[in-house]
Amino acid sequence: MRPSSDPGPVAVLLNPTAGRGRHRDALPGVLEQLRSTGREVTVLPATSADEALAACRTAVASGAGALVAAGGDGTIHLGLQAVAGTGVPFGAIPAGTGNDFVVELGLPGEPLPAAAAIARALREESIRKVDLARMTDAEGNVRWFGAVLAAGFDAIVNERANRMRFPKGPRRYDVAIVAELLRLRPRPYTLVLDGVEHHLDAVLVAVGNTACYGGGMRIVPAADPTDGLLDVVVGGRLSRVAFARIKPHVYRGTHVGHPLVTTYRAATVELRAEGIVSYVDGERSFPLPVTVTSAPGALTLLA
Known part of the structure; x- marks a missing residue:
């Protein structure tokens, strides 16, 4: 010491x-x-x-x-x-x-x-304490994140883009978005919020400690990294047209007003689905199922 x-x-x-x-x-x-x-x-x-x-x-x-x-x-x-x-x-x-x-x-x-x-x-x-999210996979591996976990359309797009060899740079993601929009379909998820189980079909699932991902998209607009809770946004059985229409609203966070978008808040979130690899803070992470727990004050920030 x-x-x-x-x-x-x-x-x-x-x-x-x-x-x-x-x-x-x-x-x-x-x-x-x-x-x-x-x-x-x-x-x-x-x-x-x-x-x-x-x-x-x-x-x-x-x-x-x-x-x-x-x-x-x-x-x-x-x-x-x-x-x-x-x-x-x-x-x-x-x-x-x-x-x-x-x-x-x-x-x-x-x-x-x-x-x-x-x-x-x-x-x-000078320091201040802020919350982090602690994610655990089925084998007990742990990863922390500060912003957002994506486990729906955006995660699927990232997976496709990361497999592609051409084109290079940001255009790769544009191509991946178009390809996955053509294949868009709701997938069955199980969401367990503080022990309460929900079964739903969705095209978009995000769990946020803070509000934004992807360079300013306010996907989980109510998320607060000081409240000891996680915010969850689920885009349900959205058609391609409906999904394309609400996507621009994500930058303002107003997509949560759509009737097929549901929001939740919980201290612990269990997320299960087949064939989905999650992305956290923009980085490839664990395949579902995962358990995410809010960790109040886990980060000591120089500020």
């Missing part, structure tokens, strides 16, 4: 390729801001997601006084796996394209202002 006068180094995970590298030039300034606190700053070596996750976990286990992740939602997501429930302060610096989790927490949306805010929090020892 370190004496109180030695809070431990600030471990920093940098992803210069996030957001297609558009914030790469800001990263030296990010490190300069953090070093201006007088704290030891250690940049974690990593050339892959697996290496990044291992480096974050090792840093926390070795006594890091804080962990800072600079990158997109995927980079932030990796950092969460290491600090969730530990009490180690976490700083999130947005350098991706969507940055949904950071924006929903009310943090600065650009790298240098975010680094300045984290540096100030380090100097002042």
Whole structure:
């Protein structure tokens, strides 16, 4: 254990390729801001997601006084796996394209202002607690997430896009969306909310700790990362035409007013369906079934 006068180094995970590298030039300034606190700053070596996750976990286990992740939602997501429930302060610096989790927490949306805010929090020892979601699969594997779990149409589109070799870049997702819209059909789900079982057919299922995914789509608009609960949005037996019509409303969160869209709130959500791989914080995760539990105050945020 370190004496109180030695809070431990600030471990920093940098992803210069996030957001297609558009914030790469800001990263030296990010490190300069953090070093201006007088704290030891250690940049974690990593050339892959697996290496990044291992480096974050090792840093926390070795006594890091804080962990800072600079990158997109995927980079932030990796950092969460290491600090969730530990009490180690976490700083999130947005350098991706969507940055949904950071924006929903009310943090600065650009790298240098975010680094300045984290540096100030380090100097002042300023933190706040926010909720995370803890997901467990059928084999007992655990993953934490901060934003949204997708387990319907959007997850299916991601699966198709990730299998495609052509076209490259964002157009791949456009092609995948069209292909899956042509195949759109409601699927049977079992949803268990705090022990109460619901059987339903749906094309869209999302579980949110915060409101947004996909770069500003307010899929779970009422989600609050400080209330100790998860919000669930289910789009039921929507036709292709109805689904296409409500999709633009997701950016404002007004899709929940559609008669075939249902919302729920619970501390624990069990989700079962055949042939669905979930995505959390935009990252491929566990196949269903999964159990998601709200973890109040599991993240100690530098803010």
